[in-house]
Amino acid sequence: MYLYKSFTHLKTTHSYHLVDPSPWPIVAAFSAFMLTTGGVLYMQRFVGGWSLFLTGFVGLLYVMYTWWRDVIREATFEDTHTQVVQKGLRLGMILFIVSEVMFFFAFFWAFFHSSIAPVYNVGGVWPPKAITTINTYTVPLTNTFFLLTSGATVTWAHHAILARAKRHTIIALIFTLVLAALFTGLQGVEYFNAPFNISDGVYGSCFYMATGFHGFHVFVGTIALFISFVRVILNHFTNKHHFGFESAIWYWHFVDVVWLFLFVNVYWWSNK
Incomplete structure (x- = not known):
């Protein structure tokens, strides 16, 4: 607990923003893969292609919302955009x-x-x-x-x-x-x-x-x-x-x- 508290007050000597670890890049990659693969399978009339396409599409929309929400929070409330x-x-x-x-x-x-x-x-x-x-x-x-x-x-x-x-x-x-x-x-x-x-x-x-x-x-x-x-x-x-x-x-x-x-x-x- 003491180590955690000490890191929360850690100060940097530079103006760059070191972003926190985020799950959104890997989620976006998997969603894009499902979107493109599902689209190809659907156009070739494979069973399940449309469902895979929709899953990837919804996943991308979700990532877009959450990732940009994080960026907005960093720019406004966290004041990290120097x-x-x-x-x-x-x-x-x-x-x-x-x-x-x-x-x-x-x-x-x-x-x-x-x-x-x-x-x-x-x-x-x-x-x-x-x-x-x-x-x-x-x-x-x-x-x-x-x-x-x-x-x-x-x-x-x-x-x-x-x-x-x-x-x-x-x-x-x-x-x-x-x-x-x-x-x-x-x-x-x-x-x-x-x-x-x-x-x-x-x-x-x-x-x-x-x-x-x-x-x-x-x-x-x-x-x-x-x-x-x-x-x-x-x-x-x-x-x-x-x-x-x-x-x-x-x-x-x-x-x-x-x-x-x-x-x-x-x-x-x-x-x-």
Whole structure:
């Protein structure tokens, strides 16, 4: 007992955060393994594949909640996110966004490889002759307006928290979340009414893979901004200590930029 008490008062001479032992990495690894394995087994129609997939999916959701709960507790109540730790977190977020850029780079590579020099299989033209494309100036243009406006409102929220204007931060985040929901809803309407699907050759594959994964990133960014919204209400952030909110804003601007490339190339240039 005496040894335990002595360690609870142990002081360090550095600014780094030595995290406590955590079960979440290994639980996340097993959950991801069950998710991917179950998905493959389900697609190959093996018995139990769907159950394994659902178990892995629920496990990942649970780990996401508990692991990020721990990180929030460390940043707020334990006050372990020093300036040095925040620099490391910023670098990690930058590298993560770079990896996401490379992820979408693969889809754009496939799109331009197929569109700039279309092969005879698709009629030697782009878009392929059998494809009826989506009108650029309907849902895509409306969604562009919604997403760019959300980028402005989330910047407003960031400047408001820097100015210690909590009310303005909350109002700006509400606008951002509403615009994000409108974008996602219209994307679903577009998919529902699209005259082609993912199995319609290389055009359908490139279109749905690029826009679909972008839509998934919008969904993830919306969740991140909603969590930041709740944390603003709970006074988890200050004007100098709000990296969780700042990282969500960075991610949202990344989503905006990717959509601009998608709109210009996949919707507008590809349909000319």
